[in-house]
Amino acid sequence: MKTLSSGVIRGLLGGAAVAMLMLGGAGSASAQTSASANGTATIVPAIAISKTTDLQFGLIVVGPGGTVTVTPSSSRSASGPVILTNATWPVSAASFAVTGGATLVYTISLPTSTSLTGPSSATMTVDTFTSNPSGTGTLSAGGTSTLNVGATITVGATQAAGAYTGSFSVTVNYQ
Amino acid sequence: MKPKTLWIMRFVLVATVILSGMWSASAQTRTTDTIVTSDVYIVQPIAIYKLTDMQFGAIVSGASGGLVTLSTSGSRTKTGTIILPSSFAGRAASFVVLGTPNQTYSLSLPSSMTLVRQSGSETMTVSSFVSNPSSFAFNSGGSSNVSVGATLTVGGNQVLGLYTGSFSVTVSYQ
Amino acid sequence: MSVDVIQGIRVTKTSNLRFGPMIPGTTDGTVALDVTGSRTQTGNLILLTSSSVPFSAANFTMLGTPSITYSITLPSSVTLTRQGGAETIVVNSFVSSPSGNGSLDTAGTGTLAVGGTLTVPASQTPGYYSGQFTVTLTYQ
Numbered sequence: 440m441k442t443l444s445s446g447v448i449r450g451l452l453g454g455a456a457v458a459m460l461m462l463g464g465a466g467s468a469s470a471q472t473s474a475s476a477n478g479t480a481t482i483v484p485a486i487a488i489s490k491t492t493d494l495q496f497g498l499i500v501v502g503p504g505g506t507v508t509v510t511p512s513s514s515r516s517a518s519g520p521v522i523l524t525n526a527t528w529p530v531s532a533a534s535f536a537v538t539g540g541a542t543l544v545y546t547i548s549l550p551t552s553t554s555l556t557g558p559s560s561a562t563m564t565v566d567t568f569t570s571n572p573s574g575t576g577t578l579s580a581g582g583t584s585t586l587n588v589g590a591t592i593t594v595g596a597t598q599a600a601g602a603y604t605g606s607f608s609v610t611v612n613y614q
Numbered sequence: 615m616k617p618k619t620l621w622i623m624r625f626v627l628v629a630t631v632i633l634s635g636m637w638s639a640s641a642q643t644r645t646t647d648t649i650v651t652s653d654v655y656i657v658q659p660i661a662i663y664k665l666t667d668m669q670f671g672a673i674v675s676g677a678s679g680g681l682v683t684l685s686t687s688g689s690r691t692k693t694g695t696i697i698l699p700s701s702f703a704g705r706a707a708s709f710v711v712l713g714t715p716n717q718t719y720s721l722s723l724p725s726s727m728t729l730v731r732q733s734g735s736e737t738m739t740v741s742s743f744v745s746n747p748s749s750f751a752f753n754s755g756g757s758s759n760v761s762v763g764a765t766l767t768v769g770g771n772q773v774l775g776l777y778t779g780s781f782s783v784t785v786s787y788q
Numbered sequence: 789m790s791v792d793v794i795q796g797i798r799v800t801k802t803s804n805l806r807f808g809p810m811i812p813g814t815t816d817g818t819v820a821l822d823v824t825g826s827r828t829q830t831g832n833l834i835l836l837t838s839s840s841v842p843f844s845a846a847n848f849t850m851l852g853t854p855s856i857t858y859s860i861t862l863p864s865s866v867t868l869t870r871q872g873g874a875e876t877i878v879v880n881s882f883v884s885s886p887s888g889n890g891s892l893d894t895a896g897t898g899t900l901a902v903g904g905t906l907t908v909p910a911s912q913t914p915g916y917y918s919g920q921f922t923v924t925l926t927y928q
Contacts, residue, residue, distance in 0.1 A: 471657070471658075471660075471915055472661065472662065472784055472785055472786060473783065473785075474663055474709055475782045475783075476667050476780065476782075476783070477668070477780050478670070478764075478778065479669050479670065479777065480669075480670035480671070480673060480729055480738060480766055480776075481702065481775070481777070482772045482773065482774050482775060482777065483672045483673065483674055483702075484674065484774055485674045485697065540672050540699060540702070542701070543672060543699045543701050544700075544701035613672075613674070613697060614699065614700050614701055642928060643928060644796045644926070645926045646797050646798070646799050647923070647924050648799045648801055648848060649920055649921075650846045650920065650922070650923055651804040651919070652804065652806070652868060652919055652920070653804065653806055653868060653916065653917060653918035654807035654808070654810065654819075654877065654917050654918075655808065655809040655915075655917075656810065656812060656877070656913070656914045656917060657810065657836060658812055658913070658914035659811060663916075665840055710838055710840035710841060712841065713811070713836075714834065715834065755837030755838055756809065756811070756837065757838030757839070757840065757841070
């Protein structure tokens with residue numbers, strides 16, 4: 440469950456704008472006819488994303504069908520099925536480490552839907568992906584950002600019991 | 615006036631004076647000082663001052679690099695494998711030129727500028743300097759604003775970091 | 789919760805005394821900057837106007853005891869020195885509005901504007917000149 444290009448950054452911000460009222464002075468009398476300006480450019484790495492945690496919905500008791508949702512903060516709720524807390528089947532949002540140029544803004548693209556496949560090719564649809572940050576994120580002064588992703592699975596009333604797995608991709612780009 | 619009356623008056627007068635003196639001595643005067651700058655630009659006969667530096671912003675070079683062109687309005691375009699993050703944008707250099715109202719003048723741009731990586735020695739070259747306007751004259755106030763853009767050549771996998779340099783612009787009447 | 793405490797009269801400067809750009813004439817001249825920020829010249833110097841190089845009177849806002857009266861002390865002259873050099877140019881004949889004395893209104897607010905006259909010799913070395921002076925308010 441991962442995506443994207445990569446790079447590492449150590450960007451830095453250009454200096455504050457020179458106040459209009461305080462013009463750069465010059466050194467000698469004739470220097471008033473010349474003025475110098477600085478030029479700057481910052482080479483930053485391409486943005487990169489790597490997965491740290493998978494999206495895990497944990498243990499679900501089928502009975503009534505319905506949906507189970509895991510939020511980007513890893514809290515789980517269900518409408519229909521019964522959800523059990525179980526150490527063997529932990530619950531967590533997916534978590535990604537995004538790296539790139541310090542303070543740069545990136546856009547986040549989440550999938551529309553994906554499928555989990557279980558015993559005898561039974562499937563469940565995963566959709567309504569959500570993330571935190573949402574839409575866009577901002578890299579820190581150190582050029583990092585944590586992106587958490589949740590989603591909702593639809594469980595059939597007679598969903599076959601067993602382990603279901605799948606994968607999805609998240610894309611990030613510099614805005 | 616009867617001496618007695620006169621004496622009373624004098625007494626009253628003296629008493630008043632003493633009282634006044636006491637009031638003054640005990641009255642607090644306070645002051646507030648404010649420091650003010652005064653300045654003037656003596657132009658003789660033409661002068662140029664920088665307003666803003668030239669910034670190319672954040673650039674991802676990619677495997678092949680390419681060119682980043684900074685327009686006189688500060689917008690950037692790129693070629694090759696370059697990516698330009700928009701949240702750290704470019705900015706054109708700008709200057710104000712002062713001189714005789716309505717006169718034309720000449721302005722010379724450099725042919726190139728070298729940017730050197732801070733804490734390093736890698737370089738990138740800036741060339742094809744352009745200005746807006748491209749021909750120069752003072753308005754009726756004796757003022758002329760000039761923006762300057764240029765093109766930066768970025769190598770493939772250019773070493774990361776902040777690159778800096780400087781350039782000069784000269785003005786004259788001819 | 790916060791509170792702002794004022795001792796006496798608080799003066800906030802909103803602009804410095806700025807003469808703007810000018811080209812000296814063929815004879816010595818002067819530029820008078822009045823309290824409204826208008827420039828008037830003597831001699832044939834050329835006053836230039838540039839939005840990037842503004843000129844203005846020195847302006848201040850004041851906050852303090854309602855209706856308090858104050859007297860204003862201005863310098864007799866101030867010398868501006870060329871940046872990057874030692875040449876000087878002089879401002880004198882300071883004026884203010886109010887002039888001499890003033891008072892805050894019943895809301896404890898007031899404004900003050902200061903102007904002055906710059907003497908511009910024909911041969912003045914070109915450049916950016918600046919200096920500082922103090923405006924003193926005295927009150928009870």
